[in-house]
Amino acid sequence: MGLKDRLEADRRAERRSDLGSVAHWRERLLSEINLDDLAMLDMQQRRTRLEKVVGHLLSREGPVLSDRERGVLVRRVVDEALGLGVLEPLLEDESVTEIMVNGHDTIYIERNGKVELLDMGFASEDQLMQTIDRIVSQVNRRVDESSPMVDARLPSGERVNVIIPPLALTGPTITIRRFPKPFTLQKLVSLGSLDTDTAVLLASLVRSRFNVIVAGGTGTGKTTFLNALSGFVPNDERIITIEDSAELQLQQDHVIRLESRPPNMEGVGQVTIRDLVKNSLRMRPERIIVGEVRGAETLDMLQAMNTGHDGSLATVHANSAQDAVYRLLTLASMSEVKIPFEALRDQINAAIDVIVQLSRYPDGTRKVSEIGIVASERHEEFRLEHILRFDAQPPGPDRKVHGVHHRFPLPPHVAQRVIAAGESIPAVFGARSANGSSPA
Ligand SMILES: Nc1ncnc2c1ncn2[C@@H]1O[C@H](COP(=O)(O)OP(=O)(O)O)[C@@H](O)[C@H]1O
Ligand SMILES: [Mg+2]
Structure with missing residues (x-):
C-alpha cells in the first residue's frame, strides 16, 4: 500500500469512528431524555436543552476533545436527535x-x-x-x-x-x-416576462370572469403565473384551489385549498384531482382554480366552466397556445364518459376564453410568448385569435434574450364583455375606456 493509499485509509477510518460516535451519543442522549417532554419548547429552546445534556454526557463519559471538536460533535448529535x-x-x-x-x-x-x-x-x-x-x-x-x-x-x-x-x-x-414568496404580476413585469399593458389587460380579464388557461412546458413558470393572475380575483369571492401538491399561495381571505392524495400503504384511499373538481362543485365555489389539468378532470373542469362557474383558472402542459387547445381536447377525452369528439370540441369552444402561453428562453428568462383568444364558436374548428406574440431576437453579446411583445386588438365580442364588466382595456389592445365606448 502506497503512502497515499494509507493516508486515504486512515482518513476513512477516522471518519468511520467519528460517524459511529455521533450515533452512539445520540443513543445516549435519547436514553437520558424523553423527546416528548420537549414538546412545549420551541425549536431553539429544544436545541439549547439538548446541547446542554450532550455536553454533560460528553464531560462525564466522553473522550478528551478540543473545544472545536466538542462543539461540532454536540451540534451533530443534537441535529440527529431533533427531527x-x-x-x-x-x-x-x-x-x-x-x-x-x-x-x-x-x-x-x-x-x-x-x-x-x-x-x-x-x-x-x-x-x-x-x-x-x-x-x-x-x-x-x-x-x-x-x-x-x-x-x-x-x-x-x-x-x-x-x-x-x-x-x-x-x-x-x-x-x-x-x-419562495410568490411573484406578483407586477414583479413578473419587472422581470421582463410581460409588459405593463398586457398585465393590466390580464387583470381586467380575470376580474371580468374570463376562463383563462396558462400553458407552457415544465418549469416555464405556469404555477407562478397562475398564482400571480389569481391575485386579481376580488377578495370577497369564494375560491377553491385544487392541486396535486399544494403550491399556490393565494392572498385572499376566502380560499379553500384542496389537495389530492395518493393511495395509502394498502393501496386504498386515493383521491384524485378529478374527485376534488367534482366535489368542489357542491361547495358553492365562485372561482375554481386547478393547479394543473393532466387527465380526465379536464372534462369536469370544462363542464364546470360551462355551467356558471366562469372565471376559472388552470394550467396545462403545452408547447404553444394552439397545442394547448388540442391538449385539453385529448385530456378531456381520457374520461371514461364517452363523449363524441365534436361534443368535446364544443365544450372547449364554449368554456375556454383565453390561453396564456409561457416559454423559457436560453438565457433562463420566462416570458409570455403568446396570448390567444379562443374565437371559434360551437360547431367550429378551433380558431385562436392572437392578441400577443413575443418575437425573440437572437441573443446579442450579453447573451440575453431581447425581443418585442407584438400586441393586437381584442376581438370585439371580448372587448364588449370586458367593458360590460366595468373594466378598462389598455389602448394597445384596441379599446379606449370603461365607459361603454366600443373598441375602434
Ligand atoms: N417569469 C419568471 N421569471 C423568472 N423566474 C420565474 C418566472 N416564473 C417562474 N419562475 C421560476 O421558475 C421556476 C419554475 O416555476 P413554476 O411556476 O413552478 O413552473 P411550472 O409550473 O411551469 O413548472 C420557479 O423557480 C420560479 O420561481
Ligand atoms: Mg407547476
Missing part, C-alpha cells in the same frame, strides 16, 4: 430554496439561484433512512423496497420527494423544495 437531523438548520435558513440530499454524505442546496455542495452530511445511511422515515410517517406513508418513491409535504409547507435504492443507485435521495 430532521442535519436538515433542520437548512430548513430554518430562509435563503435556502432547495435542499438536495444525494445519499448520506452529499448535500446540495440552492441559495439565490445558485447550487452549492455543503461540507456536511448524515452520519450514516441508517441515519438518513431514519430521517426519511420521520418525514414520510408525518403523512402516513412508508418508504421501503416495495414503495421506494414518495411525495410528501412537511408541516411547514415544503414539498419533499424521496427515492431510495434500488431505484436510486447513489443512495437514499431527498429533494426538498421550498416555496
Whole structure:
C-alpha cells in the first residue's frame, strides 16, 4: 500500500469512528431524555436543552476533545436527535430554496439561484433512512423496497420527494423544495416576462370572469403565473384551489385549498384531482382554480366552466397556445364518459376564453410568448385569435434574450364583455375606456 493509499485509509477510518460516535451519543442522549417532554419548547429552546445534556454526557463519559471538536460533535448529535437531523438548520435558513440530499454524505442546496455542495452530511445511511422515515410517517406513508418513491409535504409547507435504492443507485435521495414568496404580476413585469399593458389587460380579464388557461412546458413558470393572475380575483369571492401538491399561495381571505392524495400503504384511499373538481362543485365555489389539468378532470373542469362557474383558472402542459387547445381536447377525452369528439370540441369552444402561453428562453428568462383568444364558436374548428406574440431576437453579446411583445386588438365580442364588466382595456389592445365606448 502506497503512502497515499494509507493516508486515504486512515482518513476513512477516522471518519468511520467519528460517524459511529455521533450515533452512539445520540443513543445516549435519547436514553437520558424523553423527546416528548420537549414538546412545549420551541425549536431553539429544544436545541439549547439538548446541547446542554450532550455536553454533560460528553464531560462525564466522553473522550478528551478540543473545544472545536466538542462543539461540532454536540451540534451533530443534537441535529440527529431533533427531527430532521442535519436538515433542520437548512430548513430554518430562509435563503435556502432547495435542499438536495444525494445519499448520506452529499448535500446540495440552492441559495439565490445558485447550487452549492455543503461540507456536511448524515452520519450514516441508517441515519438518513431514519430521517426519511420521520418525514414520510408525518403523512402516513412508508418508504421501503416495495414503495421506494414518495411525495410528501412537511408541516411547514415544503414539498419533499424521496427515492431510495434500488431505484436510486447513489443512495437514499431527498429533494426538498421550498416555496419562495410568490411573484406578483407586477414583479413578473419587472422581470421582463410581460409588459405593463398586457398585465393590466390580464387583470381586467380575470376580474371580468374570463376562463383563462396558462400553458407552457415544465418549469416555464405556469404555477407562478397562475398564482400571480389569481391575485386579481376580488377578495370577497369564494375560491377553491385544487392541486396535486399544494403550491399556490393565494392572498385572499376566502380560499379553500384542496389537495389530492395518493393511495395509502394498502393501496386504498386515493383521491384524485378529478374527485376534488367534482366535489368542489357542491361547495358553492365562485372561482375554481386547478393547479394543473393532466387527465380526465379536464372534462369536469370544462363542464364546470360551462355551467356558471366562469372565471376559472388552470394550467396545462403545452408547447404553444394552439397545442394547448388540442391538449385539453385529448385530456378531456381520457374520461371514461364517452363523449363524441365534436361534443368535446364544443365544450372547449364554449368554456375556454383565453390561453396564456409561457416559454423559457436560453438565457433562463420566462416570458409570455403568446396570448390567444379562443374565437371559434360551437360547431367550429378551433380558431385562436392572437392578441400577443413575443418575437425573440437572437441573443446579442450579453447573451440575453431581447425581443418585442407584438400586441393586437381584442376581438370585439371580448372587448364588449370586458367593458360590460366595468373594466378598462389598455389602448394597445384596441379599446379606449370603461365607459361603454366600443373598441375602434
Ligand atoms: N417569469 C419568471 N421569471 C423568472 N423566474 C420565474 C418566472 N416564473 C417562474 N419562475 C421560476 O421558475 C421556476 C419554475 O416555476 P413554476 O411556476 O413552478 O413552473 P411550472 O409550473 O411551469 O413548472 C420557479 O423557480 C420560479 O420561481
Ligand atoms: Mg407547476
